[in-house]
Amino acid sequence: MKITKKIKALAAASLVVLAGTAQAEWEPKGNVSLQIGFGAGGSTDTIGRIVAQTMKEQTGWNVIAENKPGGGGIAMFTGIANRPADGTVIGLGVSMPILVNLVNRPDQLKFDLDSFDYLGTAARAQLALIARSDAPFDDVAGLVEYAKSNDAPIAFDAKPQELAMRFVMEQSGAEFQFMSTKGGAENAKLALGGQAIAAFEAGEHLPFLEAGDIKMLASMNKSRHNYAPDTPTLQEQGYDIYVDPVFFFATTAGTPSEAREALTAALAEALESDAVKEVVQNTLKSPIENMGPEGTEQMMRDGVTNVGALFAN
Amino acid sequence: MPELAIILAGLGDAFTPANLFFVFAGVFVGQFVGAVPGIGPIMAMAIAIPFTFGMDPLAGIGFLVGVNKGGLVGGAIPAVLLNTPGTPDAAATALDGHPLAQQGKPLKATKMALYSSVTGDTFSDIVLITVSAPLALLALRMGPVEVFGLMLLAFAVISGLMGPSLVKGIIAIALGLLAAMVGTDPEHGTPRLYFGQFELYDGIPLPAIAIGMLAISELLRRLSESRREGNPAVRLPRGQPREDSMVSWHEYWACRFTLARGAVIGTLLGALPGIGSTAAAFMSYATTKQAARDPSSFGKGNIHGIAATESANSAVMGANMIPLLTLGIPGSVGAALIISAFMIHGIQPGPFLFDTQGRLIYGLFGAMLLANLGNLIIGQVGLRFWVRVVSAPESFIFASALLMCFVGVYLTSGGLFGIGVMLAFAALAYVMTTLGISVVIFIIAFFLGPRLEVSLSQTLALLNGDPTKLLNYPVGLVLALIALVTTVFLARRNHDRADQT
Numbered sequence: 157m158k159i160t161k162k163i164k165a166l167a168a169a170s171l172v173v174l175a176g177t178a179q180a181e182w183e184p185k186g187n188v189s190l191q192i193g194f195g196a197g198g199s200t201d202t203i204g205r206i207v208a209q210t211m212k213e214q215t216g217w218n219v220i221a222e223n224k225p226g227g228g229g230i231a232m233f234t235g236i237a238n239r240p241a242d243g244t245v246i247g248l249g250v251s252m253p254i255l256v257n258l259v260n261r262p263d264q265l266k267f268d269l270d271s272f273d274y275l276g277t278a279a280r281a282q283l284a285l286i287a288r289s290d291a292p293f294d295d296v297a298g299l300v301e302y303a304k305s306n307d308a309p310i311a312f313d314a315k316p317q318e319l320a321m322r323f324v325m326e327q328s329g330a331e332f333q334f335m336s337t338k339g340g341a342e343n344a345k346l347a348l349g350g351q352a353i354a355a356f357e358a359g360e361h362l363p364f365l366e367a368g369d370i371k372m373l374a375s376m377n378k379s380r381h382n383y384a385p386d387t388p389t390l391q392e393q394g395y396d397i398y399v400d401p402v403f404f405f406a407t408t409a410g411t412p413s414e415a416r417e418a419l420t421a422a423l424a425e426a427l428e429s430d431a432v433k434e435v436v437q438n439t440l441k442s443p444i445e446n447m448g449p450e451g452t453e454q455m456m457r458d459g460v461t462n463v464g465a466l467f468a469n
Numbered sequence: 470m471p472e473l474a475i476i477l478a479g480l481g482d483a484f485t486p487a488n489l490f491f492v493f494a495g496v497f498v499g500q501f502v503g504a505v506p507g508i509g510p511i512m513a514m515a516i517a518i519p520f521t522f523g524m525d526p527l528a529g530i531g532f533l534v535g536v537n538k539g540g541l542v543g544g545a546i547p548a549v550l551l552n553t554p555g556t557p558d559a560a561a562t563a564l565d566g567h568p569l570a571q572q573g574k575p576l577k578a579t580k581m582a583l584y585s586s587v588t589g590d591t592f593s594d595i596v597l598i599t600v601s602a603p604l605a606l607l608a609l610r611m612g613p614v615e616v617f618g619l620m621l622l623a624f625a626v627i628s629g630l631m632g633p634s635l636v637k638g639i640i641a642i643a644l645g646l647l648a649a650m651v652g653t654d655p656e657h658g659t660p661r662l663y664f665g666q667f668e669l670y671d672g673i674p675l676p677a678i679a680i681g682m683l684a685i686s687e688l689l690r691r692l693s694e695s696r697r698e699g700n701p702a703v704r705l706p707r708g709q710p711r712e713d714s715m716v717s718w719h720e721y722w723a724c725r726f727t728l729a730r731g732a733v734i735g736t737l738l739g740a741l742p743g744i745g746s747t748a749a750a751f752m753s754y755a756t757t758k759q760a761a762r763d764p765s766s767f768g769k770g771n772i773h774g775i776a777a778t779e780s781a782n783s784a785v786m787g788a789n790m791i792p793l794l795t796l797g798i799p800g801s802v803g804a805a806l807i808i809s810a811f812m813i814h815g816i817q818p819g820p821f822l823f824d825t826q827g828r829l830i831y832g833l834f835g836a837m838l839l840a841n842l843g844n845l846i847i848g849q850v851g852l853r854f855w856v857r858v859v860s861a862p863e864s865f866i867f868a869s870a871l872l873m874c875f876v877g878v879y880l881t882s883g884g885l886f887g888i889g890v891m892l893a894f895a896a897l898a899y900v901m902t903t904l905g906i907s908v909v910i911f912i913i914a915f916f917l918g919p920r921l922e923v924s925l926s927q928t929l930a931l932l933n934g935d936p937t938k939l940l941n942y943p944v945g946l947v948l949a950l951i952a953l954v955t956t957v958f959l960a961r962r963n964h965d966r967a968d969q970t
Contacts, residue, residue: 195671195802196511196512196514196515196802196806196881197511197514197515197802197805197806197809198805198809199809201515201809202518202519202809202812202813205515205518205519206519206522206813208519209519223515223881223883224883224884225671225674225883226667226668226669226670226671226883227653227660227667227668227670227671228670228671230667230670231667231668231670231883231886234667264665307931307933309930309931309933314658315658318658333930333931333933334930335613335926335927335930335931336655336656336658336923336926336927336930337923337927338743338919338923341742341797341798341799342742342743342798344796344797344798345608345609345742345792345796345798346612346613346927348609348796349609349610349611349612350612351612351613351927351931360797360817362817362819363797363817363818363819363821363822364819366821367819367821431522434813434815435522435813437815438812438813438814438815439809439812439813
């Protein structure tokens with residue numbers, strides 16, 4: 157009898173404690189869906205799944221990772237923009253494809269930059285222009301010289317990469333040929349096999365760089381890469397353009413402020429955990445970089461201007 | 470090449486009880502999700518990856534390899550028993566596997582699939598372990614022009630499956646290529662044929678098409694034909710002679726050339742990223758049928774048909790690891806998921822891998838061979854289980870398979886949108902079958918279409934407007950020439966046969 161009484165008392169006490177925390181903190185009604193704008197098995201997918209798992213462990217919310225592929229995140233963000241703003245969904249996408257479509261096809265999209273409340277960023281993809289180490293040049297100027305007297309096929313897997321090099325073509329008068337591929341791994345294959353004279357890589361090239369099979373011509377981002385501080389950016393090499401893909405999180409615009417703050421805080425906490433840090437570093441070869449809600453929104457708005465310049469020609 | 474001590478230590482790691490457990494658990498999960506139509510090993514691997522982060526690298530990767538390998542065996546089971554492939558890779562297995570099952574020999578058909586699968590897989594694993602470095606170099610030399618030549622050859626070989634009507638075959642290929650064109654155009658990056666649906670930006674989702682056309686249309690047809698009495702979905706005749714429920718050594722040995730051809734085709738195509746096991750299975754099936762003395766017996770339960778497809782699609786799996794481990798290039802979605810598992814542990818596949826992680830790699834090789842053994846053992850028990858399951862009344866079986874297809878496509882292909890696509894293509898498959906247009910040819914053209922287009926666009930970039938530059942690519946030219954000769958040869962033979970009848 158005594159024992160049951162004790163258990164009852166304990167249960168009552170724990171109920172009081174639980175009720176107390178529920179009042180102080182926002183709790184999602186039901187599951188939180190962390191939607192990944194790409195299919196299973198890429199870097200975005202890996203990051204999304206480890207963040208979802210960590211958030212679930214840290215907050216106790218039932219966070220479920222879901223793949224919503226289509227148009228580099230367009231399909232997923234279309235869905236998020238048109239959901240009730242109740243804090244039960246987080247979208248993980250990459251800035252570049254969203255910005256490219258916002259600039260080129262604004263009338264066909266069912267959202268714009270104001271359709272979202274931004275929550276933070278995971279990291280940026282460090283995009284490099286690389287060549288096989290026996291190529292007769294070491295930088296963009298050398299590549300331009302080479303292209304003036306030879307065929308110069310360049311392997312790329314996303315439109316902005318090609319446009320950045322068209323920008324270089326326009327300014328330098330050299331001529332490149334463009335080989336469209338299905339991803340960074342295929343770019344590496346074409347560069348190593350000698351079919352492409354230069355190629356774009358976002359991390360897949362690091363072991364080849366270490367082995368001395370590949371050299372890096374430029375960082376395509378706004379800043380130099382943490383693993384190659386001596387390789388200048390394309391901007392530093394005299395071409396005022398950059399490609400800066402950032403992995404960012406957003407939810408439906410108009411989400412109540414306490415829900416938004418709870419999601420932002422939960423996300424920030426997950427991004428600071430050792431597991432997420434390690435997985436992001438290992439998959440992207442870039443450190444965690446959380447710009448916070450305001451920083452993320454600013455990054456997207458600045459991005460529209462830069463992408464506008466890319467597509468100006 | 471690492472020292473012998475490292476190789477032995479690595480292989481020893483694979484045989485610890487914990488690793489044995491994870492590899493076998495992976496095979497079990499893989500066979501299960503492969504055999505249930507709709508979900509498939511890719512989804513299971515994607516879900517499992519974050520959990521492998523907390524595991525020892527070898528155990529985690531061994532588990533994923535087990536799921537991938539188990540899935541290939543599992544996918545053949547519903548293909549044979551219900552004519553509804555669990556994974557697209559097994560679509561070709563249904564061609565002869567299902568007729569054999571309908572003749573009251575479901576155990577024989579599924580066992581042949583299992584043995585062929587394990588044979589092909591083991592062959593390509595041995596190739597991987599012994600000669601991966603030179604093969605990887607060969608794959609690097611296969612540039613866009615050579616891959617385009619190879620794609621032409623693939624289309625030529627598969628045209629041998631067309632059947633008597635050339636016109637209907639061409640209609641099937643054209644429709645398949647048309648469906649493959651939906652999505653972002655590789656040359657200019659603009660979306661085409663997407664009708665304002667951003668879900669179609671990356672193309673029509675593959676699982677939705679494959680399951681809609683191969684499984685849903687078949688399940689609906691069978692449901693509409695099922696009678697009230699509660700017939701079992703697959704009939705196991707009572708007092709069946711033992712040889713009808715097993716594969717004798719004699720029968721297996723009679724398939725040795727078919728198995729070898731399938732294993733070689735699968736290994737070669739697997740070493741080249743992006744072509745895939747579905748195409749390998751159909752190419753092996755088509756060449757086996759054309760090389761056979763009695764091509765007309767194919768499609769009616771010829772055991773060689775099962776041997777050809779299953780040895781080829783499973784051989785792709787081991788060979789996919791060749792570009793993955795040596796160059797860090799995934800050959801398929803399954804391989805890309807295994808790369809993710811390496812990467813979250815901070816291990817980047819590439820040129821250093823054998824030097825820096827020799828012990829892990831040989832541990833992985835040990836795990837791969839163990840997974841083949843696991844497939845054989847778990848498969849033996851599992852097959853009996855599945856055959857028992859499908860001898861339940863067919864209305865139950867078909868209805869629950871239908872439900873699983875919906876769930877699987879919902880999970881993998883963008884929710885309700887994917888289900889809509891699946892149903893639309895199920896209807897298309899129904900119309901095509903009624904008109905006598907081959908659904909299988911359509912699917913292959915759809916699978917190979919994007920790779921054909923990308924390699925054509927890359928080839929054009931390389932030629933840069935000067936066709937004489939083609940002379941710099943002798944291998945590509947030879948492949949294109951073989952494709953032409955094959956087409957002419959097949960057309961003639963079809964013509965002769967039409968004359969005889």
